[in-house]
Structure formats: structure tokens, C-alpha cells
Amino acid sequence: MGTQQKAGRFRLKSLPLPVIQAPMAGGPSTPRLAAAVSAAGGLGFIAGGYKTAGAMRAEIEAVRSLTGRPFGVNLFVPQASVISHKSLQRYADSLAPDAERFGVSLGEPRHDDDDWQKKLDVLLDLAPDVVSFTFDLPASSVVEALQHHGVYVIATVTDRQEALQALAAGADALCVQGPEAGGHRGTFKADAPPPLVPLHGILGELSDLEAPLIAAGGIATSEHTRAALAVGAAAVQAGTAFLRADEAGTKAVHRAALAASDRFTTTAVTRVFSGRNARGLHNEFMRRHHGDAPYGYPEIHHLTTPLRAAAAAAGEPEWLNLWAGINYRNTTEGSAESILRSLQP
Structure with missing residues (x-):
């Protein structure tokens, strides 16, 4: 399948629901x-990360069939190794007892570009x-x-400097990610502390820019959507809110943890699972390794992959990356x- 003919290039304002x-x-x-999501009036996304180019192609074609x-489609931009x-x-030595607990060997801590050029x-x-x-x-x-x-083309940014760089590179819109967001922070510098300015504060700092702003981070209710639109966002992006959707591929243990507010009472930002700052439900693995985990993505991601897979297979949420934003209690x-x-305003 080659490039599809388009009646006109996509625009955010064309979405029935922002x-x-x-x-x-x-x-x-x-x-x-x-x-x-797309069929219902929003904009659905598939993630190109952690899979081959061939698998990503198959997913694009699958969405088009539906x-x-x-x-x-989203891609991780590869960066130089920092570890x-x-x-x-x-760090591998500190993880050895955890791997032994699940009867697995740690993964090869390699640096790669996630099949970037392909x-x-x-x-x-295919031109999605x-x-x-x-x-x-x-x-x-x-x-x-x-x-x-x-x-x-949308660029994910977390502060004004990144936003200006993205516009200089020609991005059509900016996905403005606040610290409230679940999963990995989109910061350009992989080994730096994550910015702490709240989402609405970042939106305010970018209000003079002409590019459309997409608010991401803690969007889990219609009230959150309305509040973001009121401070200048053209649309919102929600991830955690969709983790328990029937159509999502979220692991069963992750789904259950999101609903277990009596067991997981807060989220925290960590690099223990991947070597990059990411927010998830605060669990035993995070508490145990917070002090000894270095920056080092994707090497640490590959190092911990077998351990996390074993924990998921065992239904053990305390040793798994349970990515979630601060408003995970609103998930349904x-x-x-x-x-x-x-989520509609």
C-alpha cells in the first residue's frame, strides 16, 4: 500500500471533538x-515505539481497514547514549536479586535507534x-x-525552549506535556531532571506562539478538558484515561492496579524501569531502586524488559512499570x- 491521496492536510480544528x-x-x-477513538470523533494514535518498522506498517494498515x-502515529526520536x-x-548488580526472584536473566543493555530510518x-x-x-x-x-x-507533524515539548526549537524545525503543532502526565516525559535532554512547571503554566508561557497547542498531562475528565481549552489549548491529549478501554492492549495486572486505589495511593516520577523519567503508580520496585537507578535510555529499558515481562506474567504489580498520570483515579x-x-468539553 502506498501513499493515500488526501483531500487536504489534516488540521486540529477539523476534529469533531478536540x-x-x-x-x-x-x-x-x-x-x-x-x-x-477516530471513528467517534477524536484523533486516535498508534505508538511506533518498541516495535519493528514492519510491525508499525501492519498496525497503520490495520487502522485503515477499520x-x-x-x-x-508516534515515533521516539533516537538520541546518543548517556550512560x-x-x-x-x-545497576545490573542491584537488579540481580529481583531477576532471581522471578527466575529470569536480565536483558542485554544495548543502545539502539528503535528502527528509526526504516x-x-x-x-x-503510507503517509498517515x-x-x-x-x-x-x-x-x-x-x-x-x-x-x-x-x-x-506534531512535536512533543515540555518548556518554551523546546517549543521554539520545534517551531524552528517546522512542526505544525505542539503537544505540550506537563509533569502531571503518565509515562515518559518528552524532554529533549534525556538525563536531566524533569521540568516541574504545571501544564497550565507551560500553556501560559507559550500563549504568544501561533502554532496550535495540545494540552497533555492529567487530562481525565471533561472538566480537565474545559480547563485546558480555557487557557489556550486547541485540543487535549489523554493517555491514562484510555488505559482501561475495552480496545486497549493494557496488561491485566496494570488494569487491576489502576482500580486498586487502596493499594496504590499515589504516582511518582522514576527512571528505575527505563533509564528515562516517567510517571507511574508508586510501587515496591520504585521504592527499592529509586536511589541507585542511573539515567540511561534505552539501555536500562532493555536491561529490565525480561524482569518486567516476568512480573506481568506472574500478575505481580509491585515489580512492573504501571505508567499512570496523576488523575488515574478518574479512569473507568x-x-x-x-x-x-x-472527556469532551
């Missing part, structure tokens, strides 16, 4: 979820309506090439359409 389903790599984002509505062999070995080739070939980038910016030539193929089970409706 709500975007966040791309959630690692399983939760599925073609069924993206298609259901809906003719616009949808998006030393010594730091990696020290994925770009797929996006240029929207492509967003996280963890950094691609070269402006990549942005221009996608736009030439009719793609609307049900169809993606019903959840989308609960």
Missing part, C-alpha cells in the same frame, strides 16, 4: 483503540494523516519530507467511545 488519544508504547495503544477517519558501562554494571521510510510511504515525535526533534528535512507527503472501564465522550 480530544486526542495519546500514543502509549509497550502494548496499550492498539489499532482497535486508535480506530475507535476506519476512514484521520489518525496518528557508562560502569554505571550499567552497577520507520521513517514507512511513514513516507498525523505523525508526532517524542524525546527530541527529527531534522527539519524529515519534517519537510513528511509534510510534502501530506502529513501533519468501558468502550473507547464512552471514554472519549467523558
